[in-house]
Amino acid sequence: MSVIKIVLVVVILLTAVAYTVWLERKVVGHMQNRWGPTRVGPFGLLQPAADGLKFILKEDLTPPHVYRPLFIAAPIIAVTFALSSIAVIPFGTEIRLFGLTIPMQITDINTGLLVVLGITSVGVYGIALAGWSSNNKYSLLGGLRASAQMMSYELSLGLSLVGVLIMAGTFSLRGIVESQSGHFPIWLPHWNIFRGQIVAFFVYLMAAYAETNRIPFDLPEAETELVAGYHTEYSAMKFAMFFMAEYANMVTVGCLATLLFLGGWNGPVFGPAIVRAVLPIFWFVAKVFCFIFLYIWVRGTLPRFRYDQLMAFGWKFLLPLALANVVVTALVVALRA
Amino acid sequence: MIPLSYYLVLSAILFACGVTGFLIKRNIITIFMSIELMLNGVNLSFVAFAAQWHALSGQVFVFFVMVVAAAEAAVGLAIIISVYRTRETLNVDRVNLLKL
Amino acid sequence: MLHLLLFLIFGAICVAGAVNLLVQRHPIQSALSLIVVMAALAGEYLLLGAEFVAAVQVIVYAGAIMVLFVFVIMLLNAAEEEHTAGSRVAMILGVPGVTVLGLLVAWMVVQHSNSPSVSPAALYADPTTHGAPATIGTLLFSEFLLPFEITSVLILIAIMGAVVLAQKPQHGKEEK
Numbered sequence: 001m002s003v004i005k006i007v008l009v010v011v012i013l014l015t016a017v018a019y020t021v022w023l024e025r026k027v028v029g030h031m032q033n034r035w036g037p038t039r040v041g042p043f044g045l046l047q048p049a050a051d052g053l054k055f056i057l058k059e060d061l062t063p064p065h066v067y068r069p070l071f072i073a074a075p076i077i078a079v080t081f082a083l084s085s086i087a088v089i090p091f092g093t094e095i096r097l098f099g100l101t102i103p104m105q106i107t108d109i110n111t112g113l114l115v116v117l118g119i120t121s122v123g124v125y126g127i128a129l130a131g132w133s134s135n136n137k138y139s140l141l142g143g144l145r146a147s148a149q150m151m152s153y154e155l156s157l158g159l160s161l162v163g164v165l166i167m168a169g170t171f172s173l174r175g176i177v178e179s180q181s182g183h184f185p186i187w188l189p190h191w192n193i194f195r196g197q198i199v200a201f202f203v204y205l206m207a208a209y210a211e212t213n214r215i216p217f218d219l220p221e222a223e224t225e226l227v228a229g230y231h232t233e234y235s236a237m238k239f240a241m242f243f244m245a246e247y248a249n250m251v252t253v254g255c256l257a258t259l260l261f262l263g264g265w266n267g268p269v270f271g272p273a274i275v276r277a278v279l280p281i282f283w284f285v286a287k288v289f290c291f292i293f294l295y296i297w298v299r300g301t302l303p304r305f306r307y308d309q310l311m312a313f314g315w316k317f318l319l320p321l322a323l324a325n326v327v328v329t330a331l332v333v334a335l336r337a
Numbered sequence: 338m339i340p341l342s343y344y345l346v347l348s349a350i351l352f353a354c355g356v357t358g359f360l361i362k363r364n365i366i367t368i369f370m371s372i373e374l375m376l377n378g379v380n381l382s383f384v385a386f387a388a389q390w391h392a393l394s395g396q397v398f399v400f401f402v403m404v405v406a407a408a409e410a411a412v413g414l415a416i417i418i419s420v421y422r423t424r425e426t427l428n429v430d431r432v433n434l435l436k437l
Numbered sequence: 438m439l440h441l442l443l444f445l446i447f448g449a450i451c452v453a454g455a456v457n458l459l460v461q462r463h464p465i466q467s468a469l470s471l472i473v474v475m476a477a478l479a480g481e482y483l484l485l486g487a488e489f490v491a492a493v494q495v496i497v498y499a500g501a502i503m504v505l506f507v508f509v510i511m512l513l514n515a516a517e518e519e520h521t522a523g524s525r526v527a528m529i530l531g532v533p534g535v536t537v538l539g540l541l542v543a544w545m546v547v548q549h550s551n552s553p554s555v556s557p558a559a560l561y562a563d564p565t566t567h568g569a570p571a572t573i574g575t576l577l578f579s580e581f582l583l584p585f586e587i588t589s590v591l592i593l594i595a596i597m598g599a600v601v602l603a604q605k606p607q608h609g610k611e612e613k
Contacts, residue, residue, distance in 0.1 A: 070465075111570065114492035121500025125472070128504065132465070132511045144511060151504055158496075171570060339444050342550035344485070346543045347448050351474070353539030354455035360531035363524045366464045366510055370471050373502070374455060377478055380494075388485040396490050397576050403497055404588045408595035410502045414509045415602035421513050422606075430521045 005106050013086050017247040018048035024296045031300035058236035066233065070133035075234065075241035078126025082245035082252070085119040088112040089255045090174045092265045092280035104281065105174065112173040116256060117158055120211065124150045126245065131230035142229025145307055146213060146220030152314040153210035159322035160203040163329040164192050164260045177264030191263035196329065201261045203322045208253040210314060212246060214295060216302045217310055254291040262287045344385035351378030363428050365417055376406045444484055450477035464515045468506050475499040489570045
């Protein structure tokens with residue numbers, strides 16, 4: 001049973017990653033007053049398939065002076081950890097199928113949030129080792145900058161989640177979503193973002209952009225800055241693995257934001273039994289889609305930070321803000337109890 | 338099922354490897370990493386005893402050890418960087434003069 | 438039975454990583470071996486029912502402290518080790534000496550262990566109290582409040598120390 005779930009979730013995640021790339025190209029294209037992919041299939045929908053085929057068939061070049069074990073291992077590490085954290089993310093309530101009750105999650109660990117944070121922390125190694133093993137000063141600089149940036153923003157990421165944890169009282173992701181069910185009297189849903197964690201959501205958003213190395217924080221892999229940063233020397237399938245890792249990280253961060261701040265799968269449930277079973281998953285996917293659209297929208301709009309501005313922003317603005325949020329949330333929760 | 342002594346023997350092996358690394362290695366960063374290995378071995382002992390006596394103080398102490406290890410790693414690596422800047426070497430045997 | 442097998446697998450990975458740290462000559466390989474040791478230790482902590490400690494081990498130790506080590510190794514461009522006279526003496530005297538000491542400690546532990554086994558009670562204990570973050574948090578803020586506050590001051594001092602020590606030399610020295 002779990003094996004079927006794992007296979008299904010991984011297939012869906014990889015398809016989501018591929019079509020996030022398509023979505024990004026279309027949306028950024030339209031923002032820049034051009035079409036984006038249109039030729040391969042209707043609306044360019046087969047473009048990810050064509051890209052995948054291209055990556056498989058391209059020549060996989062390993063430059064002569066790289067440090068081979070780490071050169072080959074780094075994209076594997078990046079992709080493995082990017083795809084692993086989907087294991088603890090719940091997509092919806094339980095589904096009753098053929099007399100079995102299937103929870104919509106691969107495993108429900110009671111420290112689920114810590115597992116996701118841990119996997120994100122270890123995912124830095126893929127980038128750092130890729131930059132170093134390429135034996136190339138641009139890659140090394142890109143790798144060092146990326147790992148320093150990711151480590152700095154992990155702190156703000158973790159601290160922004162502490163406010164949510166104080167309010168929910170559990171590390172289990174399913175428990176956190178269930179603590180956000182219900183409505184306020186004025187028909188406003190009981191999501192954490194409306195329950196006072198708006199500052200935490202803002203900090204989480206900024207930290208998530210920096211963690212996934214996206215604009216405005218994508219200096220380590222910017223084309224105009226360091227050739228291509230840590231993935232300069234990578235071609236074909238290894239480069240595709242870094243690409244997949246970045247977009248899988250985006251999807252994971254979006255799922256986490258939905259679960260912690262936007263109420264997870266809570267949403268109006270109506271209709272016959274079969275619709276009721278599927279509707280929570282639909283709300284979850286819709287919210288993740290909105291979050292990813294926000295990611296792509298910011299990518300098309302903002303310029304990138306310079307590296308010292310980036311580090312100053314993370315340490316001198318976001319970290320104190322996240323700490324202040326923790327203190328205020330703890331005070332309010334303690335005074336109410 | 339698993340006797341406590343198994344965990345303690347594993348902890349002793351890790352600690353012994355850490356001490357060996359500290360003695361035989363000449364690169365200052367590797368010496369530092371051997372110290373971290375020793376601390377990890379000790380952490381395993383703490384958690385094993387915490388599980389045996391159902392005293393969560395063992396696990397709390399592991400936090401303190403980790404915090405101290407983090408602080409020590411930060412300061413130690415800063416010292417290593419400044420030593421490298423002045424002596425141009427990471428080999429401990431070559432840092433043997435008080436004045437350059 | 439499964440627990441014993443898991444203990445042996447994680448234990449073997451720990452020992453293999455520790456020995457690899459000693460054997461490898463390039464610091465980056467030693468660092469990666471140490472990361473493997475820490476991850477296997479996190480597995481051991483899970484076997485002992487300490488899930489929060491295991492998660493924190495991965496997040497803090499393997500995910501932050503070791504990244505710092507790898508960062509410094511890459512920054513300083515550390516090369517392979519050279520064998521000097523001192524290191525040869527240390528290897529001839531040190532390795533057997535420490536091995537003897539380690540075996541002595543292990544033998545004493547095994548001799549004096551008449552205590553019951555660890556795992557069943559720890560693993561099947563009430564997960565809402567044993568090893569749970571809430572219980573550890575309560576302990577941290579009640580019984581261990583003073584060490585907690587002192588370690589926060591320690592971290593502050595370490596931050597200031599690291600920033601001052603790693604600064605580039607100031608203008609006075611540049612005139613030489």
